[in-house]
Amino acid sequence: MPLKADLSTEWHIIAANITDATMFLFPRKYTASTPPSENAVTNLHVFADASLKAYGAVAYLQQDQQPASLVISKSRAAPLKQITLPKLELMAAVLAARLSDFVRTSLNIDCTLYLWSDSQIVLHWIASQKKLKPFVDHRVREIRLVSSCWQYCPSADNPADLLTRGISAQQLASATIWQQSPSWLRLHDQWPTWDPSSEALLTQLQEELDDQPIDQVSAHSAHITPTGISQVMDIAKYSSLQRLLAVTAYVLCFTQHPNNTVGHLTPSELTMAKLKWVQAIQHEVFSEEITNLQSRSRNRLPLVRQLRLFLDDHELLRCGGRIHNAPLSELAKFPYLLPSKHHFTNLVILHTHVAQHHSGVNATLTMVRLQYWIPSGRQRIRSLLRTCVICRKKAGRPYPIPDPPPLVKCRVNAVHPFEVTGVDFTGALYVRSSDGERKVYVCLFTCAEISSKIDAVRQCYHLFGRRRGTAEFTVIYSINREPCQERRFIPKRAPWFGGFWERLIGLTKSALKKVLGRTHATLESLQILVTEVEAVLNNRPITYSSPDVDDPSPITPAHLLYGRTITTLPYHDVTADEIDDLTYGSESEVRRRAKAQTVVLSHFWSRWSKEYLTVLREFHHMTGNNVQTARVGDVVQIHDDTPRVQWRLGIIEQLNKGADGFVRSVQLRTSTGTTNRPIAKLYPLEITASETPSLNSDNDTSRETSIGCSETARPIRQSAKRGLIGVVSVAYITVLQPLHLTWLNG
Incomplete structure (x- = not known):
């Protein structure tokens, strides 16, 4: 079946461009004919760019102030699942990093690497020390393994832009920027500059983040700074919740009344010590959720939306729900939020487990949820109860035994009895x-x-x-x-x-x-x-x-x-003829029977x-x-x-x-x-x-x-x-x- 007229015309244009592209000639030498000086410096410049249809990177070698030479380029089509342009620019940056590593390994030369991008958002992600989304964080980590020396390049001077928007063979032949790179590349003092703290960049970055659904944020950030009571006491040194709260209560009483003698602790003092620890842990682990609740943004984090988190009068994170009218205490209806993997959470679970006379997972979880809500609480309690020595003494299992080994020779060989x-x-x-x-x-x-x-x-x-x-x-x-x-x-x-x-x-x-x-x-x-x-x-x-x-x-x-x-x-059976036979039982007969017995x-x-x-x-x-x-x-x-x-x-x-x-x-x-x-x-x-x-x-x-x-x-x-x-x-x-x-x- 012949193609339609419009498709046929488009195909002939593509075929003609392919034919013209095969006539292009590129110099195979990367450097000038004159030998370089002793102090010559070789630079490798890799440019990255992306569009909604494709993304790519191109590499150039440049020595001293000589013109740069094209080394290699690589382009890829954009994913079928549509993603935002900053993320495509980030994927182009990853491709540039991989391409630079490939060039240096293949040519085996000592050169200085410079990576260029026209996306200020990508440059901000690479230079940022804050917690990033998983999609961005994984790719930024890979880029940093190659190099963190990234430069800003205007879109008009980015040769990788030709890889992403598609041009004809005639346009490529007339594009001097593709074969010789930007003219300012030879002069370091003419390189474009970029201010990462500019308001325009921050505004653009915030708009980009607000337009996209927010991924689940991990409860534990890479660097947690202790706050509140955690700066004074090391919770890792305590194995009992009661002892931790008692010592904390004494510390609080001493700081508030240093000249008074502290006697027996009251329940209110122990409760205040508990709330101090809850507040400190929440500000350490759930700082992003607290910031999100305090802001006026309509976009809430997934954990905030899922648990209907809110801040009470003491600035403590509490979980909402649909049991407001239930005949329960206020704390049971709106429990405090605790991280799953934290030492304070472990102490709370073990204390409840012992208070319930070493009961099982369900009973322990029920009592914990009367005051606290722990994400993945059942799994956490189950893993902690496996380490309870008292429970293992009563219901632990023995070591698993391996499969039986092969039968030994004495059980399968023909040997003498006994x-x-x-x-x-x-x-x-x-x-x-x-x-x-x-x-x-x-x-x-x-x-x-x-x-x-x-x-x-x-x-x-x-x-x-x-x-x-x-x-x-x-x-x-x-x-x-x-x-x-x-x-x-x-x-x-x-x-x-x-x-x-x-x-x-x-x-x-x-x-x-x-x-x-x-x-x-x-x-x-x-x-x-x-x-x-x-x-x-x-x-x-x-x-x-x-x-x-x-x-x-x-x-x-x-x-x-x-x-x-x-x-x-x-x-x-012996017959009568054999009994009367005088030759029966002779030597030959005995030998014959012995041979038969052997058989x-x-x-x-x-x-x-x-x-x-x-x-x-x-x-x-x-x-x-x-x-x-x-x-x-x-x-x-x-x-x-x-x-x-x-x-x-x-x-x-x-x-x-x-x-x-x-x-x-x-x-x-x-x-x-x-x-x-x-x-x-x-x-x-x-x-x-x-x-x-x-x-x-x-x-x-x-x-x-x-x-x-x-x-x-x-x-x-x-x-x-x-x-x-x-x-x-x-x-x-x-x-x-x-x-x-x-x-x-x-």
Whole structure:
């Protein structure tokens, strides 16, 4: 479709101008042919200008009193969202600053930089030390990073003006100011001057500000000058509102009556001290709002409009509203305005929180708003209440625990049974005897919890070695210092660090409780029951039981010892012909069966690796939240099976990192010595060691346990249900009689 006649004519004019512009020639040398003198000074001049359609900048190099040379120019279209001309001039100034930095970096020359603009408002913004709007402040900061040496240039002598209003190729060819810059640029004494304090500029700047909506002003200016009582007292030295007001009241009484003795303070004196602090803080933080209210301008700041601020008879900022007729006190209907992040505000909130018996956020906020209005008050109160030590002692949370680490090699490699072994005891059971009731214990050789019955454990250990082999174990806890290669311990009160053997303890206890009930069996009956429990535990499937009869039978822990389930006969059915065969069981037959058994064992380990290890992934729950917050020197509460008010305090002295670099347990210093605990049982108080409260003198009655594998945290006990359940030996140990043992292989 052909263009319209007017558009076609305009396009041909643009094309002709582009063609003519390609014929322009510019000298490539920036300086004259004659070499410069030894004292020659090179100046870089960058001009900026803007219009409602575009803004740009142009740079010139000038040496001594020689004519300047054009270096580079840059222009941009104005934003689609219409903004005022002073802001466009400011954007042009930013472009000029960036262009000057680019030229100096590219040419790598030592030169003096001069930046020029024909906007007096922009020059005033750059030279101003007052608080500016965010839009202006951000760009002024960037300009000042390059240079603060800005000069005023009349619009008629600004070569950047050609970039913003659009000219033809013929006009550009005849514009000598574009190629050689203003004629007065070579003579410093002819440069234009500018008075930043002129009334015309201030009037123009005020009109520009009044025409635009005022942005939200920050409650904290960059430089706050203390006023009023803040010049006499340092509020940062006080941690209690009552003490601050009392000292302030004494100071006021002394200044008013220096010769009189000050006695007890009256409520009116404390109230006057409070109002003095409120007034001083408001004049420090909300000085612009107060000035805006005192002026006759109709344009109010956003905070003034939003909260309907007004000044009362004491020149205090108070908030309005629509509850004038409510049956409330005058202060509750028109509360004082306080800044959110100020130490006095913190003291008010904490004082109210303590007065309300450490109540929650809602109750504290309700009572604070009866006298004061705090912007973002709920968020501020919530953040302060997190630091309340008393509240953290009653409702604080423990340290977050990281995800479980990868399973250690001893749990996924094919090793000899009991090569990784530990010791664990269940609770006491009672059996009947001729002497009455006696205590017996279950000793589980698979984990690392130890009892105080040293003699019984020593005998049990020897008997275990006779039954399962006397080789040195890779990892075992031995109470009688028997030879072993490594001993490892889990932290106290952290059974999930040994989840897979703790799971076996639970299964053993559950089976015994269900069968025995309330009855007290004899030792012989209990030994028979233990043997049956042994068979049940070792025959439980640890892989999926398929409903298809053609699929292999599931793997059980008994396969680790015998290569078969305990309830299966070790040999196949022997026929009558084989019994009468004299060659049956010969050396060749034995070798053939031994070879077949090797194949069966190899097939078993292959199934164990593919069917069992891959299924463990279903029970490994990862959260991805591995933030480490425990630090040396933190004061913590130590979880115990007592009411929380009786929990002991401790200080973290050492962080115990695992193989993956995450901390799951720490060494603690308490009033009774040093101990260890998992971080899941520690509740931080968020106070430093220098503020440590006195530690109580409760005794540490926790047992220390040992681990047969590496220090592996198991926060979720269910994750051990399908963990590597090794072959287990369980023994009953009597305390009052000679040792009686019955073994469970589980």
